[in-house]
Amino acid sequence: MATLKLTQVEKTYGGTIDVLKDINLDIKTGELIVFVGPSGCGKSTLLRMIAGLEKISGGELQIDGQVVNDIPPAQRGIAMVFQSYALYPHMTVRDNMTFALKLAKKSKSEIDAAVSKAARILQLEPYLDRLPKALSGGQRQRVAIGRSIVRDPKVYLFDEPLSNLDAALRVATRIEIAQLKESMPDSTMIYVTHDQVEAMTLATRIVVLANKGIAQVGTPLELYERPQNEFVAQFIGSPAMNLLAGEIVATGPETTVRLVGGGTATAAVATQASDMGLKVNVGVRPEDLLSVEPGAPYIFEGKVNITEALGEVTLLYFDRIRDNDAVIGKLPGIHQGLRGTTVRMTARPEKVQIFHNGQSLHYR
Amino acid sequence: MDGMAGGKSSLSWAVNISVVVLVLLWLFPTVGLLVSSFRTADQIAGSGWWTAMLPQERNETLRTDRPGDLETIPQVDGVYVVEGNLFVADGRTEGGAAISAWGTGSLAIDEFVPGDTAPLDDGQAITVQENGDYVWTSPTPQEGRGQRVFTTAATPPEFTVENYDNMLFDPSNREGMTKAFFNTLTVTIPATIIPILIAAFAAYALAWMDFPGRALLIAAVVGLLVVPLQLALIPLLRLHNEIGIGKGYLGVWLAHTGFGLPLAIYLLRNYMVGLPRDIIENARVDGATDFQIFVKIILPLSYPALASFAIFQFLWTWNDLLVSLVFLIDSSGDTTVMTKQIVELLGSRGGNWEILATAAFVSIAVPLLVFFSLQRFLVRGLLAGSVK
Amino acid sequence: MNPALLGVFTIFVGVGGCLAYFYFSNVLLDKVIFPAKGIHAGRNINRAEKVRPWLFLAPAILALGTYLAYPVVATIWLSLTDRSQGDAFVGLANYRQMGLDPKFWEALRNNMLWLIVVPAASTAFGLLAAQLTDRIRWGNIAKSIIFMPMAISFVGAAVIFKLVYDARPAGTGQIGILNAVWLQFDGGIGSLIVLRILPILLLVLMAAGLALLAWILIRPVVKPDHRRPGLIETLVRLLASVVSVLVVLACLRGILAAVGGTYPYGVPQQWLTIPVWNSFFLMIVLIWIQTGFAMVILSAALRGIPEETIEAAIIDGANPLQIFFSIKMPQIAPTIVVVWTTITIVVLKVFDIVYAMTNGQWQTQVLANYMYDKLFRSNDWGVGSAAAMVIMLLVTPILIWNVYNARKEMR
Numbered sequence A: 001m002a003t004l005k006l007t008q009v010e011k012t013y014g015g016t017i018d019v020l021k022d023i024n025l026d027i028k029t030g031e032l033i034v035f036v037g038p039s040g041c042g043k044s045t046l047l048r049m050i051a052g053l054e055k056i057s058g059g060e061l062q063i064d065g066q067v068v069n070d071i072p073p074a075q076r077g078i079a080m081v082f083q084s085y086a087l088y089p090h091m092t093v094r095d096n097m098t099f100a101l102k103l104a105k106k107s108k109s110e111i112d113a114a115v116s117k118a119a120r121i122l123q124l125e126p127y128l129d130r131l132p133k134a135l136s137g138g139q140r141q142r143v144a145i146g147r148s149i150v151r152d153p154k155v156y157l158f159d160e161p162l163s164n165l166d167a168a169l170r171v172a173t174r175i176e177i178a179q180l181k182e183s184m185p186d187s188t189m190i191y192v193t194h195d196q197v198e199a200m201t202l203a204t205r206i207v208v209l210a211n212k213g214i215a216q217v218g219t220p221l222e223l224y225e226r227p228q229n230e231f232v233a234q235f236i237g238s239p240a241m242n243l244l245a246g247e248i249v250a251t252g253p254e255t256t257v258r259l260v261g262g263g264t265a266t267a268a269v270a271t272q273a274s275d276m277g278l279k280v281n282v283g284v285r286p287e288d289l290l291s292v293e294p295g296a297p298y299i300f301e302g303k304v305n306i307t308e309a310l311g312e313v314t315l316l317y318f319d320r321i322r323d324n325d326a327v328i329g330k331l332p333g334i335h336q337g338l339r340g341t342t343v344r345m346t347a348r349p350e351k352v353q354i355f356h357n358g359q360s361l362h363y364r
Numbered sequence B: 001m002d003g004m005a006g007g008k009s010s011l012s013w014a015v016n017i018s019v020v021v022l023v024l025l026w027l028f029p030t031v032g033l034l035v036s037s038f039r040t041a042d043q044i045a046g047s048g049w050w051t052a053m054l055p056q057e058r059n060e061t062l063r064t065d066r067p068g069d070l071e072t073i074p075q076v077d078g079v080y081v082v083e084g085n086l087f088v089a090d091g092r093t094e095g096g097a098a099i100s101a102w103g104t105g106s107l108a109i110d111e112f113v114p115g116d117t118a119p120l121d122d123g124q125a126i127t128v129q130e131n132g133d134y135v136w137t138s139p140t141p142q143e144g145r146g147q148r149v150f151t152t153a154a155t156p157p158e159f160t161v162e163n164y165d166n167m168l169f170d171p172s173n174r175e176g177m178t179k180a181f182f183n184t185l186t187v188t189i190p191a192t193i194i195p196i197l198i199a200a201f202a203a204y205a206l207a208w209m210d211f212p213g214r215a216l217l218i219a220a221v222v223g224l225l226v227v228p229l230q231l232a233l234i235p236l237l238r239l240h241n242e243i244g245i246g247k248g249y250l251g252v253w254l255a256h257t258g259f260g261l262p263l264a265i266y267l268l269r270n271y272m273v274g275l276p277r278d279i280i281e282n283a284r285v286d287g288a289t290d291f292q293i294f295v296k297i298i299l300p301l302s303y304p305a306l307a308s309f310a311i312f313q314f315l316w317t318w319n320d321l322l323v324s325l326v327f328l329i330d331s332s333g334d335t336t337v338m339t340k341q342i343v344e345l346l347g348s349r350g351g352n353w354e355i356l357a358t359a360a361f362v363s364i365a366v367p368l369l370v371f372f373s374l375q376r377f378l379v380r381g382l383l384a385g386s387v388k
Numbered sequence C: 001m002n003p004a005l006l007g008v009f010t011i012f013v014g015v016g017g018c019l020a021y022f023y024f025s026n027v028l029l030d031k032v033i034f035p036a037k038g039i040h041a042g043r044n045i046n047r048a049e050k051v052r053p054w055l056f057l058a059p060a061i062l063a064l065g066t067y068l069a070y071p072v073v074a075t076i077w078l079s080l081t082d083r084s085q086g087d088a089f090v091g092l093a094n095y096r097q098m099g100l101d102p103k104f105w106e107a108l109r110n111n112m113l114w115l116i117v118v119p120a121a122s123t124a125f126g127l128l129a130a131q132l133t134d135r136i137r138w139g140n141i142a143k144s145i146i147f148m149p150m151a152i153s154f155v156g157a158a159v160i161f162k163l164v165y166d167a168r169p170a171g172t173g174q175i176g177i178l179n180a181v182w183l184q185f186d187g188g189i190g191s192l193i194v195l196r197i198l199p200i201l202l203l204v205l206m207a208a209g210l211a212l213l214a215w216i217l218i219r220p221v222v223k224p225d226h227r228r229p230g231l232i233e234t235l236v237r238l239l240a241s242v243v244s245v246l247v248v249l250a251c252l253r254g255i256l257a258a259v260g261g262t263y264p265y266g267v268p269q270q271w272l273t274i275p276v277w278n279s280f281f282l283m284i285v286l287i288w289i290q291t292g293f294a295m296v297i298l299s300a301a302l303r304g305i306p307e308e309t310i311e312a313a314i315i316d317g318a319n320p321l322q323i324f325f326s327i328k329m330p331q332i333a334p335t336i337v338v339v340w341t342t343i344t345i346v347v348l349k350v351f352d353i354v355y356a357m358t359n360g361q362w363q364t365q366v367l368a369n370y371m372y373d374k375l376f377r378s379n380d381w382g383v384g385s386a387a388a389m390v391i392m393l394l395v396t397p398i399l400i401w402n403v404y405n406a407r408k409e410m411r
């Protein structure tokens, strides 16, 4: 029900410490936007600026076309779910959920309706008169979500809501959040996480934050298949994308790169003749590497240092070559006896990325 | 929270001002006493201590030199001139004040400003300068007493350490605080150290040793924590008399030890329980005895808790009146402590604030020093002792 | 011997004796009585471990027993005997005699007043100071200053405040700040505002706040909505709300007095000799001392509140006052109880202030001073001990509550 627009938003602490700068972002009604990025890159800060808990040092934030920079949090029509849940420990679940409504002087019938609806959606009905300390972690999490639902906000904000849960509960709750979003197709949500699985599974679009700014905005698959830069390429996907240094030796609709390690890579990336000889990094995801027959062209050749058999896949860790990072391969199925052998690998051209100065040549 | 959007900065002004008011309210009484202890009896009686910092407006009636005492009166341009300084004239010796207004009649004491010339009877006139210099002219030789001049002068603030000299370093002053000071010290130091030692061992046993009745003992300590010591006065005094201790230092030390123990044990046990179990078990595995563990590991690690209890006990024994009154001070009064001495002064010298203020400050100074230098430990001890 | 020398000597003997006791008793246990050698080594070690705790505890138990536990019993006994009849058992005669003494009732009444006013005021001021100083940059300095009276003896504080309350004859300059301020009031508009309208406003506010508090306390009992309080909670709530209502009534009387009373403008007042008021002037001394304690502890509690619950409340639309009363206060309620009870105990034992400032004259008597009077001035041990038992009785609920909590915590 709401759109957000961030224009050149920036944040500095104490006038000197830059945390974020030049953030431009358009969020449409009904989107679930996920902010990801390494710890300390300013995800929470950005979210808290949207919430109004932090002042915006520069730029402009609009919600539904209205500039809200100086509007206090309560009047922005947002609701927030905190990492620690931030339940009021002295209030029952019911009181936790009705606190905001009572402050807003809603009528009793309205409050009761909102609470019973939220309790039904989140299966909290049996716990309404309990104190938070008598609830499990997952239940507390649901109360925190319920507390925002009853307010029927324009924008939901989540700050790492799952990181205090154990692994199994995290998956279950993640799915619940996805279902919740589906049941409220009009509500706009912003979700902060450092977990890329959450990002990939929940997001309509992902915003990758790095180096005080936005590294890339796109749908999960765009980010996976067409990373705009080396940072995104390596941040999304696990294990991270392999990067191999080389030099362009053939241009055209497809580009060929001779690699420092001796192999050659062909990528479905268009280049011009002037790019000849350009120093680039070739990016290939471990899961895109295929072993090749002797004699066929290869991207990479190396001795397998360690193998990890995970059952569905086998991870190959190669010896480091020169100053490249150690290459990792991921082969489907079980492969025994590869350790210590020398293996040649290649990849299909449309799976190969080329980066120059850290930027993908796709996006020139 | 300060960074919140839409926050008001006027609020922060209000907060600052409220805190200033609060701090001043809390500081004012003590500062009053401190300032008073540096003023003479006359100053204290003459004006409120809060005026002591400001130059004092003082009205005085001064006289010029007696013309009758002068051998000859110099004549200048046909008029007789008596010159001098009001502050040193007529036998006075003090000077230094700056005259802000003066007059020659008691009904108009601030008629003139310095430098003016005031006409007098019989064609005489007088000029007075700010520093008290005057020129008194007359067509006929002046006679008899000096001319009266009413001055309004600002005297600079004046402080003295004479009170402290009197109360501390005058051996003939029977009301002096020196003896009481040393008596207090004599009470305080053993009464601080001994309970710590006893309590530390007990706290270790209650925290880390397993024996039947432990929980009961801890509950007993918590209970004894609040027993009013009023209850103990008569039975213990009787006990002391029966076993021959009577009134004296030994009795007061024992009493303070007994009364301080519950808090000491409680604080130290709370702290020791929080020490990592691994360290202690590791030492046990290494073959250390409980005595070694206690001395080599627990005591050094518990040093913050020991420090905070030591401060508590020190402040409490130093400031105590009741226990000393009952267990120490006999009719000879040789063992009087500062608090008792002050109470007596309050009775006998109720109006002599220079004495009271100085005596009180002598007794307050040491705890304040301890307080400001070791506040950290005090706060930590308080928190350990009461927040749960 | 010179007392200082004796002191040093005692420190050495005391400390050395303690250490020697602990060391040698342990050596004795391990080497001589239960040596960890020979065929019985294992059994001996176990036995030594059983005995050792008592070695560690012995001096403490001895001291606690002699100096605190025994006197409680002895005082009960003393309160039932008469010294002048050769310590004969006289039943409750001492209590009866005390009950006929108007001074006792005056002391009890004053103590009740102290018990309501001092803990409430100290906690309230402490809370205010903690809340305010936590939000400013020089807060730590401010805290230090407000905390400072904690280091000053009650006697020292008595002198300090005697100077504040000092009065000189009319016409001469006042050296007590209170009278100096008082003489500034002349019955004009300024006096009207400061001495009538302002107190009335404050009292009305206080009465309203307390009435609200009483209602909040009593509501779950008379109108339970979701959760019914237990028996003990009901009783505590009832008691607390009755006390609040009483204080509200007192506020209303104060308002009447402020509206209709006549003030002796221009006459310096002997503050400590005006009954009822003088008790309040004595209480101010204790409040001045105890506020710092309350502030330090409450400030730590306030800082312990998770910041995110406050942010959640901001987003929920609570204003600063609502945040303070609905989010912060309930979260630090247990700490407030601790502070309150601690100060209550101090109040029950308060002696030095009254002893030094008025010695119970002009209707300022309190129990501790009354007891001292009986014990050491009238030499009436029976009545004195009976008074001590009254203090003990007043402390007992807190004692039980503390022990109950400590046991709960240990599980």
Ligand SMILES: Nc1ncnc2c1ncn2[C@@H]1O[C@H](COP(=O)(O)OP(=O)(O)O)[C@@H](O)[C@H]1O
Residues within 6 Å of the ligand: A013, A017, A019, A037, A038, A039, A040, A041, A042, A043, A044, A045, A046
């Ligand atoms: N009050 C502050 N003063 C200075 N720096 C801060 C402050 N709050 C956060 N930061 C800095 O801002 C950066 C971003 O923090 P945050 O938004 O919490 O990161 P995350 O992405 O892990 O949520 C961090 O490097 C942190 O050090």
Ligand SMILES: [Mg+2]
Residues within 6 Å of the ligand: A043, A044, A045, A160
């Ligand atoms: Mg974060």
